[in-house]
Amino acid sequence: MMELSVVGSNEALSVSDAVFGREFREDLVHQVVVAYRNAGRAGTKAQLTRSDMSGTTKKFKKQKGGGARHGDYRAPIFVGGGRAFAAKPRDFSQKVNRKMYRGAIQSILSELNRQGRITFVSSFEWTDAKTKSLAAKFKDMGVERPLIVTEDASEALFLAARNLPYVQVRDAQGIDPVSLVGARSVIMTVDAVKKIEEWLA
Incomplete structure (x- = not known):
């Protein structure tokens, strides 16, 4: 004491x-x-990956002759595309x-x-x-x-x-x-x- x-x-x-x-x-x-x-x-931050986004998946140009090959505009390298490593809701406790x-x-x-x-x-x-x-x-x-x-x-x-x-x-x-x-x-x-x-x- x-x-x-x-x-x-x-x-x-x-x-x-x-x-x-x-x-x-x-x-x-x-x-x-x-x-x-x-x-x-x-822990409620959330972003969209390319698979979470809405929009067409239509191939937007021909396969050959246009440089890089791309399937749709939702790819992360395009403006307005999905995030490559998107944040998702998580528990920090x-x-x-x-x-x-x-x-x-x-x-x-x-x-x-x-x-x-x-x-x-x-x-x-x-x-x-x-x-x-x-x-x-x-x-x-x-x-x-x-x-x-x-x-x-x-x-x-x-x-x-x-x-x-x-x-x-x-x-x-x-x-x-x-x-x-x-x-x-x-x-x-x-x-x-x-x-x-x-x-x-």
Whole structure:
């Protein structure tokens, strides 16, 4: 177990070394981040080969005396012809098992903690859906472009944060490797830490 300081509280937060003190595995994190991003790709690009195209297949010139021999204008070398290696709908998803995914999240959280980029707070209750007041709060805390992780984020917090560039709000159950890697800093509540430890332990 390791002790972490909580902003605005005299009590230290005890957390698991396996979640916030793990060795950083760049290869594992890279693999999981790439797989997560690929899972979001639509993969719906489609082009036509010469066999997919509509149009006549009539031979358009005589066999001899005209240079190269051609059967129809749908060949890839002609303007308006089919593609030689046409793109077809495909699935970009990659298999990442549960142990690898959890290990990558642990590795990212541990590295953020080592770099001092996670700010732990007792709570982050927000009732004012004003972007300006939330921006002032971040300035007072000395954080930039934060990812806010709470146990149960309020609608007011989502509304206040949505117009701030590079600021994201996540429930403890909704954290993902891409948002963690892309965050310049992280604000995490004590209750969120407990939820995340239950999930990753």
